[in-house]
Amino acid sequence: MRLSIISTHKRIQKGDIGEFEKLFRNLYSPLCHYAFRFIKDMDSAEDIVQDLFYNYWKNREKLEITTSLKSYLYQAVRNKCIKTINHQQVKEKYNNVLRLQGQDYDDYSSSNIETEELNQIIESTIDELPDRCKEIFVLSRYEGMKYHEIAQRLSISVKTVEANMGKALKMFRLNLKGYYQISANQ
Known part of the structure; x- marks a missing residue:
């Protein structure tokens, strides 16, 4: 499926729910699998992708996408996964320190x-x-x-x-x- 910046994003920006649903149906599963490759947890991967679509719809009027919409969404998933991994690593390090202290x-x-x-x-x-x-x-x-x-x-x-x-x-x-x-x- 080819998602062009002009057609799909512009229609969604104008509030075309049908176009948004089509985008969601076509990319939800591939984006979840892409996220899973990073974080190795399907529930978390699905949460990331759902949050992405939610925020995309919520902020659609303000978003200026200069690449293809598909590339933008994959990059956004990748960034969120990296942020999640980093947060988890910090939490684990902190937990290890606290465990050493008995908490x-x-x-x-x-x-x-x-x-x-x-x-x-x-x-x-x-x-x-x-x-x-x-x-x-x-x-x-x-x-x-x-x-x-x-x-x-x-x-x-x-x-x-x-x-x-x-x-x-x-x-x-x-x-x-x-x-x-x-x-x-x-």
Whole structure:
């Protein structure tokens, strides 16, 4: 089948669905086999070709094809396969590093997201604390100071430090309560 840039592409650009369907029927299978030669997985090959046709149709009005349409599509499949292979290689290398550290990529991604969510909750809780309470909490938890050291530094009683820490920890328990219930259910 000969696909000329002038006839087929121009008609598809103008929205000729029949011409697009004809193109799809004629090239879908050969493009899938071409993609399979690169990535050795027919499901992935079909995904690549389907994405290609979808994007071609979606962007048809903007595309300026200077070669034959058939050459353009084969080149696009080749480029997408190479990109997929490169992405897979990077993911495998990263997975190997994580495996050496005792983690899996998916576990790492999930735990990373959970850590970020937890950090956001902690930061927002600290921001919600009254100024004195925040100051005492930061000195205790971030600077590692003991209650009597905080009391001395701020010229307040140890009981005031304890009361403010109690207030801060109560706020943390309230804000983290929903987070831990969600995490436990997952």
